[in-house]
Amino acid sequence: MKIGDAKIEAGAVCFALQYRPGMADQGVSLQVVGEVDGEAKELLRFDCFDHEPHYHYDPNGKNIKYKMDKTTAGNPINWSIKTLKHRLPDMLECSGYGDIASRIDCDLVNEKLEQVKETARYMAVSQRRTVTHNRGEVVIEAGNLKFGLEFRELRNDRGLAIHVLSDVAGQEIELLAFDCFEVGPHYHYGPRNQDIRLYWDTVAIPDTLEWTLEQFTSGKLPAMLDRAGYPGVVAGLDEELIAEKLESEIVPKAYAMRAANVKN
Structure with missing residues (x-):
């Protein structure tokens, strides 16, 4: 992977940072860089x-990868910094760079x-990265x-969009x-917060509007809202009313709007 542009020299190693705004995940990458050959x-x-x-240990070589457990580790940035403070020489040894590990100035x-x-x-x-959409015409x-x-x-594209909204802290x-x-x-989980963006495979799911409405009508909304980071909204859902509105208004209107915009 390309070495980050934000660099902080620390003797035998350099710390490089970059923000990686992926579609399904995002966050800061902290690289430990050293001179080799x-x-x-x-x-x-x-x-x-x-x-x-x-x-990752030795990301471009043996690439040994371990997941952080956010439940026990807490904030990933804080955990990474703490681990580097106490274990950097040992981790460099594990990566196969014992010569660099031996030259680490721990105080620096x-x-x-x-x-x-x-x-x-x-x-x-x-x-x-976050996304702000319009709230919708209807x-x-x-x-x-x-x-x-x-x-x-x-x-370069067109189609029906459905926005699921709620009032959170008065907004x-x-x-x-x-x-x-x-x-x-x-589709997006938490576009104004986490913005987890997932693309449909249109071979497996040729009608994405139908799929979306099926998630609503089959009771998947609570789980999706929880994943988006809004358990408080989930606790206040009136699922019976939502089911009624889906059947009487939302589903018919969605299909009607799509039909009205079909290109001949």
């Missing part, structure tokens, strides 16, 4: 992602890691949820978004 090489990497944080490393931590924290906030209320429907015409927030597009259909 006259070239800068990635020796260790800590991927402090939102959902599946993990770290610990001093520089404070700067690394502040830089990583700043990146995690300032470079986070908004149908169902208890503490609102379903916003619109037909979106983009430069209307988009909790889920389903972009049932013709070319690149996808």
